[in-house]
Every structure is written in C-alpha cells, then in structure tokens.
Amino acid sequence: MISAIVLINADVDKIPEVAAALVEIDGVEAVYSVAGSVDLIAMVRVREHDQLADVIADKIGKVSGVTETDTHIAFRTYSKEDLGAAFSLGVE
Secondary structure (H helix, E strand, C coil): CEEEEEEEEECHHHHHHHHHHHHCCCCEEEEEECCCCCCEEEEEEECCHHHHHHHHHCCHHHCCCEEEEEEEECCCCCCHHHHHHHCCCCCC
C-alpha cells in the first residue's frame, strides 16, 4: 500500500462540509480537522502509485471548498507495533 498525507486548506465556512465530502472518497481513510497552518489533513492509502493522482488531483482537489493541497508521500510507515518489533531483543 502507498500512503500519502494531504494537507488541505479550505474555505473557513465550509470546513465541516469539505471534511465530510473528503472522507467519502475511495482511498481516503481518515480526515482530521486540525489547528495550525492547514485546516484539514487527509490520510490516503492506495494500492498503486497511479491511483494517487486519481484520488488527490482528480477528487480531493476538486471538492468544492478546497482551496489548496500539499501532498506528502510516505516512504515507510511506523506504528507502535512496528516500533515494538524493531526494538525487540527477541526476549518474551
């Protein structure tokens, strides 16, 4: 799976509606409303690299109220489970 983090700015009056529309897009796993320099963060996961363009440029970028996106493609994913295995000494 290919993971991407999409930072999204949206029209302030439409943030809840934009978030609701984004989470309905196939490939978008979650949408977070956040404080800071962006309004929303979308977590995207697809099977093939070409699908990123379909999801991000063709769908996310065209949602009414989205004003700007900044996409970060993940090279490697770390989670609590992954870190536990990485630092395990093999002692149970």
